[in-house]
Amino acid sequence: MSVLLRTEGVHKSYGGVRALDTCTIEVDEGTVTGLIGPNGSGKTTLFNVITGYAKADAGEVYLADRRITNIAPDKVFALGIGRTFQLTRIFPSLTVMENMLVASQHHRAGARKRAIEQLEFVGIAGYHASLAGTLSYGQRKLLELAYILVADPAIILLDEPAGGVNLSLVNHIAARIRELNAAGKTFLIVEHNMEFVMGLCHQVTVLDSGTVVAAGPPDIVRTDRRVLDAYLGEDIEDIEDTDEDPDPSEGT
Amino acid sequence: MAREIYQAIVDGILVGGVYALMAVGLTLIFGVLDIINIAQGVMVILGAYLSYELAARLNLDLFLGLLITVPAMFVIGVVIELAFIRPLRGRERTSMTLLVSYAVALIIEGILYQTFGADDRQLNAWYVTSSVHVFGFYLPYIYLFGFALALVLVMALYGLLYRTGFGRSVRATMQDETAARLVGINISRVAAITFGIGVAVTAAGGMVYGATNSFNPNSGYDLISRLLAIIILGGLGSIGGALVASVFMITLESVVDIWQPEWAIVVFYAALVIVLLIRPTGFFGRKAVRAQ
Amino acid sequence: MSEDQIASPNVLSRFGGLTGLRLGGVVVLLAGALAFPVLFPNPVITNYGVFALIFVAVASAWNFFSGFSGYISLGNAVFFGSGAYALGIAARDWHVTGTGVFALLPLSAAVGALIAVPFGLIALRVRRHTFIVITIAVFFIFQLMAYNFSFTGGTTGLDAPFLPWAAQTYNNPFYYIALGCAVGAIALSWLIRRSRFGLQLRAIRDDEDRARGLGVRAMRVKLSAFVLSGAVTGLVGGVWFLYLTQVQPPSGFDPLFDLSVVLMAFLGGVGTVSGPVLGALIIEPGQLYLTANTNGYISEILLGSLFLVAVLLVPRGIIPTGGEYIRRLTTRGRAAIPVTSQGAAAQVADPAPVQEAQR
Numbered sequence: 012m013s014v015l016l017r018t019e020g021v022h023k024s025y026g027g028v029r030a031l032d033t034c035t036i037e038v039d040e041g042t043v044t045g046l047i048g049p050n051g052s053g054k055t056t057l058f059n060v061i062t063g064y065a066k067a068d069a070g071e072v073y074l075a076d077r078r079i080t081n082i083a084p085d086k087v088f089a090l091g092i093g094r095t096f097q098l099t100r101i102f103p104s105l106t107v108m109e110n111m112l113v114a115s116q117h118h119r120a121g122a123r124k125r126a127i128e129q130l131e132f133v134g135i136a137g138y139h140a141s142l143a144g145t146l147s148y149g150q151r152k153l154l155e156l157a158y159i160l161v162a163d164p165a166i167i168l169l170d171e172p173a174g175g176v177n178l179s180l181v182n183h184i185a186a187r188i189r190e191l192n193a194a195g196k197t198f199l200i201v202e203h204n205m206e207f208v209m210g211l212c213h214q215v216t217v218l219d220s221g222t223v224v225a226a227g228p229p230d231i232v233r234t235d236r237r238v239l240d241a242y243l244g245e246d247i248e249d250i251e252d253t254d255e256d257p258d259p260s261e262g263t
Numbered sequence: 264m265a266r267e268i269y270q271a272i273v274d275g276i277l278v279g280g281v282y283a284l285m286a287v288g289l290t291l292i293f294g295v296l297d298i299i300n301i302a303q304g305v306m307v308i309l310g311a312y313l314s315y316e317l318a319a320r321l322n323l324d325l326f327l328g329l330l331i332t333v334p335a336m337f338v339i340g341v342v343i344e345l346a347f348i349r350p351l352r353g354r355e356r357t358s359m360t361l362l363v364s365y366a367v368a369l370i371i372e373g374i375l376y377q378t379f380g381a382d383d384r385q386l387n388a389w390y391v392t393s394s395v396h397v398f399g400f401y402l403p404y405i406y407l408f409g410f411a412l413a414l415v416l417v418m419a420l421y422g423l424l425y426r427t428g429f430g431r432s433v434r435a436t437m438q439d440e441t442a443a444r445l446v447g448i449n450i451s452r453v454a455a456i457t458f459g460i461g462v463a464v465t466a467a468g469g470m471v472y473g474a475t476n477s478f479n480p481n482s483g484y485d486l487i488s489r490l491l492a493i494i495i496l497g498g499l500g501s502i503g504g505a506l507v508a509s510v511f512m513i514t515l516e517s518v519v520d521i522w523q524p525e526w527a528i529v530v531f532y533a534a535l536v537i538v539l540l541i542r543p544t545g546f547f548g549r550k551a552v553r554a555q
Numbered sequence: 556m557s558e559d560q561i562a563s564p565n566v567l568s569r570f571g572g573l574t575g576l577r578l579g580g581v582v583v584l585l586a587g588a589l590a591f592p593v594l595f596p597n598p599v600i601t602n603y604g605v606f607a608l609i610f611v612a613v614a615s616a617w618n619f620f621s622g623f624s625g626y627i628s629l630g631n632a633v634f635f636g637s638g639a640y641a642l643g644i645a646a647r648d649w650h651v652t653g654t655g656v657f658a659l660l661p662l663s664a665a666v667g668a669l670i671a672v673p674f675g676l677i678a679l680r681v682r683r684h685t686f687i688v689i690t691i692a693v694f695f696i697f698q699l700m701a702y703n704f705s706f707t708g709g710t711t712g713l714d715a716p717f718l719p720w721a722a723q724t725y726n727n728p729f730y731y732i733a734l735g736c737a738v739g740a741i742a743l744s745w746l747i748r749r750s751r752f753g754l755q756l757r758a759i760r761d762d763e764d765r766a767r768g769l770g771v772r773a774m775r776v777k778l779s780a781f782v783l784s785g786a787v788t789g790l791v792g793g794v795w796f797l798y799l800t801q802v803q804p805p806s807g808f809d810p811l812f813d814l815s816v817v818l819m820a821f822l823g824g825v826g827t828v829s830g831p832v833l834g835a836l837i838i839e840p841g842q843l844y845l846t847a848n849t850n851g852y853i854s855e856i857l858l859g860s861l862f863l864v865a866v867l868l869v870p871r872g873i874i875p876t877g878g879e880y881i882r883r884l885t886t887r888g889r890a891a892i893p894v895t896s897q898g899a900a901a902q903v904a905d906p907a908p909v910q911e912a913q914r
Contacts, residue, residue: 062768063768064764064768083767084764084767084768085767085768085769085770085771087768088768088769088770089770094768096765100762100765101762102757102758102761102762102765102766103761104757104760104761104826105754105757105758105761109754109757109758112751112754113754113755113758113766113769113771114769114770116769116770116771158769293684299684299687299688347863347867350867351866351867351870357683357684358625358627358683358687359866359870361627361684361687362627362814362817362818362821362862362866363862363863363866365629365814365859365862366814366818366858366859366860366862366863366866367859367863368859369811369814369855369856369858369859369862370855370856370859370860370863372852372855373852373853373854373855373856373859374856376850376852376855377852377853377856480852484695484810485695488691488692488695491688491691491692492688492692495685495688499684499685525699525702525703526703528695528699529696529699529700529703532692532693532695532696533696535689535692536677536689536692536693539677539681539685539689540677540680543680543681543682543685
């Protein structure tokens with residue numbers, strides 16, 4: 012399996028605060044990779060650096076073999092990397108359809124048709140003429156996903172897709188991600204919801220204080236000492252409890 | 264020639280100190296409330312008129328009169344904030360508050376015209392017309408006193424900001440309003456009081472301005488444009504920046520005035536534009552994310 | 556859901572009314588405007604008409620840049636005054652007399668556009684607060700230049716060539732020219748709003764960085780709109796100059812100009828096409844009346860107060876607020892199906908009609 016996206020030794024500081032420290036991650040093509048870690052570990056900063064919303068102080072970012080370090084966000088988007096934000100960024104005074112059209116800058120022909128397809132895919136096509144500002148939080152998340160899909164990205168970076176929404180919507184989003192992944196799209200997902208991550212991801216990378224402390228399949232990472240240390244006092248309970256179907260061969 | 268330049272520099276620094284007083288109030292209001300108070304210019308003029316009335320009717324010394332005008336302006340500031348700024352909400356808040364303050368400025372200007380007419384006035388006292396002769400330079404007493412007043416008030420302001428609990432709340436709000444709310448700071452109170460303080464210092468600035476310039480209700484425009492240029496140059500929200508920028512700009516204008524009086528003011532704005540091209544956030548402005 | 560079922564959202568559908576009705580209304584208004592000088596030939600009345608139309612054009616031009624992009628400009632007087640002065644200078648230096656001056660109007664538009672280029676390149680790079688202040692600063696620079704340069708006539712200003720027309724009907728040609736400008740500005744505003752260009756502007760207003768990230772060439776878009784706005788405003792400035800036959804620094808570069816224009820746009824509804832029109836038609840005649848019949852300072856107080864009232868009571872402007880009011884009246888009692896904007900969609904909390912993809 013080839014590596015689609017990777018970062019190499021990325022450093023990023025904000026004033027005196029070291030947000031990313033020699034951060035090296037790899038995302039294999041065709042996988043759904045989770046990016047987890049305690050609050051403040053640098054996950055969103057890493058996203059910002061990858062997608063050009065922040066400049067790396069040092070280090071490199073590669074898309075396949077192409078060096079994309081510090082290029083502008085619109086070029087990153089045009090190269091096939093889509094990205095959502097933790098606090099959804101949509102255009103509230105434009106209608107849902109108009110939001111989709113803004114994202115079609117690089118793909119003019121058949122923009123409307125593609126927009127409808129994506130809106131139907133995520134499930135908010137009925138709201139196409141509504142002002143995006145009137146959508147609920149969950150609907151906005153779906154809209155954000157839809158409009159980055161319009162560009163047919165090869166890899167999609169999702170920042171807390173399951174955050175702050177109810178269970179049925181979480182499952183809906185997870186199902187959409189699976190479908191897209193089955194069609195060949197790669198995902199890198201920042202999430203705090205461990206059930207979501209463990210149930211969906213092929214690989215998980217763990218960040219702590221801006222650096223990678225573990226990477227691998229979910230089961231292995233979950234019991235890694237360093238990961239538990241990183242989360243100590245925070246979500247350690249959740250990690251142990253996400254085991255809904257405990258493997259009977261494991262003694263308890 | 265050199266003598267003239269030095270005199271111009273000295274004048275510039277002294278006058279710059281007074282402008283600093285007015286600019287600091289304006290930048291403080293921006294830093295805390297995130298609004299640009301266009302009415303600040305006309306507030307200065309209002310302060311000048313108030314000082315004038317007190318001097319004319321009660322024969323009160325200009326500096327003593329400040330004991331009345333400063334608290335009065337504070338109250339006016341608080342009332343304006345509560346009545347017109349507070350109700351504004353929504354995404355367009357910054358533009359709206361700017362326009363609202365512009366509207367308030369118009370109303371006050373109109374009222375001043377109605378009450379006092381359009382004639383020029385000037386405040387007068389013994390120290391306005393006489394100067395002290397030091398090292399071959401003429402230093403009008405009023406400028407010296409005004410500069411001293413500015414120093415005292417700015418230091419008091421710093422004292423308030425850095426040595427009191429309230430000041431800490433103000434600084435916290437300037438940094439991050441949401442975080443400040445979360446730690447229990449009463450943003451509404453901070454906003455109203457800060458606006459009041461910002462306006463109150465203009466009373467002091469107004470008195471000195473009125474003593475050193477002839478003024479009429481229309482003088483506010485020229486003032487506010489300079490003050491805006493100053494605070495942008497210094498960096499929106501930066502008090503130190505406002506200080507430095509005031510002295511710098513006024514001194515620059517004062518020096519250019521020697522050669523080309525009509526162009527001195529243009530240099531003012533041109534300097535603003537040039538600095539912004541190089542450094543969009545001003546001298547000491549925080550590197551804020553653009554848009555919104 | 557097929558493509559044709561999703562109609563392209565344009566400004567007409569915003570009002571929740573039938574397209575046909577709307578078009579009919581526009582035709583009626585236009586006919587009325589054309590007939591106005593015939594119905595009210597009194598020059599005092601047509602004078603109101605000329606000024607009102609001038610400001611309809613100016614407010615619309617202001618709005619299709621500032622209203623759509625969110626960059627509030629308080630310096631459009633720069634274009635207005637420059638258009639006026641350019642015409643005056645050209646007429647004087649090229650010895651143009653009589654009705655020949657009207658042929659110079661395109662020059663006013665060109666000057667407005669040309670000034671907008673460097674103005675925009677400098678001003679549009681900064682944050683919105685700073686942008687507003689830069690526009691104010693540039694305004695004052697231009698006013699000062701008008702006072703200080705000799706070729707602008709200094710404090711005396713410039714005069715327009717004399718037009719040997721009858722006093723009774725003197726205003727009428729100006730009325731129709733102003734009407735042409737107003738209609739042009741409104742049409743331009745409408746075209747921009749429903750175009751891709753307008754979409755990009757509005758996206759910039761909502762979230763410029765995100766729009767950039769999606770490929771919108773923000774500087775190019777903003778500058779283009781700014782230049783168009785400058786061209787129209789400059790043109791109208793030229794017309795105004797010819798009508799008044801004179802311009803001086805405080806009238807060509809009037810500090811109240813921009814505030815009035817902004818108020819017109821806000822009162823009527825920033826970001827809509829008809830909002831500024833309504834605002835101009837309400838405020839300009841009012842201002843004229845007050846300036847003529849009271850000392851000018853009362854009009855300042857009233858202008859400021861009116862603005863405060865407008866901002867506090869109808870923050871989004873008359874047209875959007877009125878439109879929503881009508882929509883609420885007409886949708887009362889109907890099921891909460893999310894078909895058009897506001898209100899209806901907000902009642903559905905979850906994406907209830909989740910349509911699974913038939914892939």
